Amino acid sequence: MSEERGEEIQNLSNRRFRRRTYLGGLGAALALPASAALLSACNRLSENGGTETKVAGGGISASAEEIIARRKLSPDDVTAALSTYLPSGRLDDYLMFASGGQSGQVLVIGLPSMRLLKLIAVFTPEPWQGYGFSDDTKAVLDEGKVAGRSITWGDTHHPALSETDGDYDGQWLFINDKANSRLAVIDLRDFSTKQIVKNPLLLSNHGGTFVTPNTEYVLEGSQYGVPLGWEYAPITEYKEKYRGMLTCWKFDRQRGRIIPEESFGIEVPPYGQDLADAGKLVSDGWAFWNSFNSEMATGGDMQGKPPLEMGASQRDMDYLHVVNWKKAVDVVKAGKAETIKGFKVIRIPTAVSEGILYLIPEPKSPHGVDVTPKGDYLVVAGKLDPHVTVYSFAKIQQAIQKGNYEKDDFGIPILPFKDCLEAQVEVGLGPLHTQFDDQGYAYTSLFLDSAVSRWSLGKPYRDDGWKAIEKVPVQYNVGHVAAVTGDTVKPLGGFLVALNKWSVDRFANVGPLLPQNLQLLDIAKDHKMRVLYDLPIGNAEPHYAQIIPRERIKAFETYPEVGWNTITQSKDPNGTALGKERIARDGNKVEIWMTSVRSHFTPDLIEVNQGDHIVWHITNTEKARDATHGFALPLYNINLSLEPGKTETVSFVADASGTFPFYCTEFCSALHLEMMGYFLVKPSS
Ligand code: K7E
Numbered sequence: 263m264s265e266e267r268g269e270e271i272q273n274l275s276n277r278r279f280r281r282r283t284y285l286g287g288l289g290a291a292l293a294l295p296a297s298a299a300l301l302s303a304c305n306r307l308s309e310n311g312g313t314e315t316k317v318a319g320g321g322i323s324a325s326a327e328e329i330i331a332r333r334k335l336s337p338d339d340v341t342a343a344l345s346t347y348l349p350s351g352r353l354d355d356y357l358m359f360a361s362g363g364q365s366g367q368v369l370v371i372g373l374p375s376m377r378l379l380k381l382i383a384v385f386t387p388e389p390w391q392g393y394g395f396s397d398d399t400k401a402v403l404d405e406g407k408v409a410g411r412s413i414t415w416g417d418t419h420h421p422a423l424s425e426t427d428g429d430y431d432g433q434w435l436f437i438n439d440k441a442n443s444r445l446a447v448i449d450l451r452d453f454s455t456k457q458i459v460k461n462p463l464l465l466s467n468h469g470g471t472f473v474t475p476n477t478e479y480v481l482e483g484s485q486y487g488v489p490l491g492w493e494y495a496p497i498t499e500y501k502e503k504y505r506g507m508l509t510c511w512k513f514d515r516q517r518g519r520i521i522p523e524e525s526f527g528i529e530v531p532p533y534g535q536d537l538a539d540a541g542k543l544v545s546d547g548w549a550f551w552n553s554f555n556s557e558m559a560t561g562g563d564m565q566g567k568p569p570l571e572m573g574a575s576q577r578d579m580d581y582l583h584v585v586n587w588k589k590a591v592d593v594v595k596a597g598k599a600e601t602i603k604g605f606k607v608i609r610i611p612t613a614v615s616e617g618i619l620y621l622i623p624e625p626k627s628p629h630g631v632d633v634t635p636k637g638d639y640l641v642v643a644g645k646l647d648p649h650v651t652v653y654s655f656a657k658i659q660q661a662i663q664k665g666n667y668e669k670d671d672f673g674i675p676i677l678p679f680k681d682c683l684e685a686q687v688e689v690g691l692g693p694l695h696t697q698f699d700d701q702g703y704a705y706t707s708l709f710l711d712s713a714v715s716r717w718s719l720g721k722p723y724r725d726d727g728w729k730a731i732e733k734v735p736v737q738y739n740v741g742h743v744a745a746v747t748g749d750t751v752k753p754l755g756g757f758l759v760a761l762n763k764w765s766v767d768r769f770a771n772v773g774p775l776l777p778q779n780l781q782l783l784d785i786a787k788d789h790k791m792r793v794l795y796d797l798p799i800g801n802a803e804p805h806y807a808q809i810i811p812r813e814r815i816k817a818f819e820t821y822p823e824v825g826w827n828t829i830t831q832s833k834d835p836n837g838t839a840l841g842k843e844r845i846a847r848d849g850n851k852v853e854i855w856m857t858s859v860r861s862h863f864t865p866d867l868i869e870v871n872q873g874d875h876i877v878w879h880i881t882n883t884e885k886a887r888d889a890t891h892g893f894a895l896p897l898y899n900i901n902l903s904l905e906p907g908k909t910e911t912v913s914f915v916a917d918a919s920g921t922f923p924f925y926c927t928e929f930c931s932a933l934h935l936e937m938m939g940y941f942l943v944k945p946s947s
């Protein structure tokens with residue numbers, strides 16, 4: 263923009279500002295509890311010429327106080343804005359990976375700005391990334407087929423960043439699909455999905471994905487019991503035939519893949535296993551799952567039985583499942599697992615006799631279980647109990663040693679509740695999930711109260727003991743909360759995000775299906791908690807999220823070499839250098855090695871015969887950051903994303919004759935519109 267033109271716009275906007283009524287400015291603002299520093303800053307600004315401030319270049323712009331007055335901002339609003347605003351070009355300090363709920367995706371959000379940076383396609387085809395259009399990404403989605411059927415969505419709940427020594431290392435991300443009991447592996451070098459695994463014995467999961475402290479295993483717990491392998495069984499045989507399963511998926515960091523052959527499940531009763539967490543430090547080697555239907559209710563509301571949710575809430579206690587996964591690994595290695603439909607499973611009697619599985623009563627219908635940063639306590643939040651219940655890992659171990667326990671109907675030891683209990687803290691109504699900070703505080707979401715509770719952990723975290731400190735309302739009905747590295751051995755505190763289920767009146771009316779509301783909270787130690795920012799999510803319901811310092815992510819800026827295969831993360835044999843483009847025919851197979859570079863595809867004219875099998879490789883030979891091209895082919899439903907260096911292959915039968923202009927879908931250059939070509943398919947008769 264020229265200086266002259268800039269000044270013109272500046273003057274125009276000044277005229278507009280002058281026409282507005284000044285609303286009383288700081289006088290009004292001062293009456294409210296105010297940040298003195300902010301107000302004096304505002305005052306300093308306004309001393310510089312009353313309500314208007316000179317800006318460089320001679321123009322006049324609105325003063326901070328004028329904007330505050332015009333926009334009717336309270337001092338709290340202003341400090342909130344100052345806490346989250348990022349000038350253009352400045353980077354967020356943290357990245358939040360949030361589940362994308364029913365979209366089957368993962369959302370990447372910058373903090374503190376709360377800007378959406380990316381959607382990572384996982385269980386759902388996604389055109390911008392060309393995900394589910396190229397041969398390789400179709401193959402990833404096909405790994406998620408269930409009994410041969412393509413599933414075109416996922417219900418993602420719990421993202422898990424890979425960990426080293428119990429802390430996020432920024433290398434991998436895992437996420438579950440609750441709807442079909444699947445897991446995905448995302449490589450954070452390029453933020454894209456590399457693998458989907460289908461649990462061969464289950465149809466729903468929930469307590470996953472959670473990783474062990476060095477990402478040896480990715481844990482996945484079933485939710486709704488089925489006969490393992492989900493074959494038909496009458497509901498009257500629920501107790502005999504239906505089961506849950508806790509699956510330990512082996513992750514091979516070198517290969518960047520889950521290895522199903524080295525993975526296994528632990529059979530458990532059909533108690534409706536829920537959320538989970540892996541032990542760490544002192545509790546490394548153990549994992550914990552809640553359950554909410556130890557009643558084994560099966561519904562039948564139209565057959566004169568209590569509705570399922572009532573049946574599932576009859577007892578005062580459900581069971582926390584305490585699992586020694588390290589011992590389970592040894593038991594599988596010793597050949598003591600059975601194989602069901604090709605998958606290794608430790609049966610309940612073996613799990614009991616080997617000391618792998620214990621139960622502890624926990625208050626009615628719990629939801630979250632979260633391990634404290636030192637691995638020494640487990641925090642269980644019961645939806646129908648206003649307390650969080652804190653178990654001591656040391657006491658659990660003592661109770662196991664002591665050995666005089668009752669057993670459930672399946673012969674599983676039940677450790678006495680009182681023997682394992684450390685504390686109960688009344689935090690409020692409907693506690694669900696808990697995170698931690700660097701001050702020895704815990705933060706629990708309160709679904710029914712629509713609030714977040716801050717409470718203090720007892721020793722060795724804080725001397726003030728186990729007690730509730732304060733509550734801050736959120737809008738509304740919070741599910742999970744996520745604090746910066748808030749479930750690791752080194753929580754950093756500072757910020758917390760409340761992932762709210764309902765937004766009701768927070769946003770402009772966009773019809774009966776409302777966005778979710780992700781709220782950023784300031785949880786710094788020196789003042790009360792406060793809500794800073796509302797981020798509407800308008801494409802699905804996020805559940806859990808994890809927040810990692812930005813600098814721990816070492817993603818590629820462009821692919822390392824031209825001709826890169828993003829699934830193998832190595833050179834693609836069909837990567838094509840400039841000048842090496844060609845078209846080869848072998849019978850009715852036509853193979854094309856194409857390049858893209860600003861602003862052309864080579865070749866840009868391709869003629870084939872109707873019925874030919876086309877194998878089309880495209881290499882983006884660009885080396886400049888952000889020089890992405892797209893590739894769209896009409897009728898054939900093809901859209902690729904070609905980031906700098908990437909090679910993609912798409913295969914199809916040219917079964918429709920016609921004249922097909924293909925083109926670049928990214929506005930990549932001044933001659934972007936000219937970046938096209940013709941694919942001519944000559945009719946066979
Ligand atoms: Cu509470 Cu699936 Cu973690 Cu939703 S779950 S909130």
Ligand code: CUA
Pocket residue numbers: 860861890891892926927928929930931934935937
């Ligand atoms: Cu390449 Cu537009």
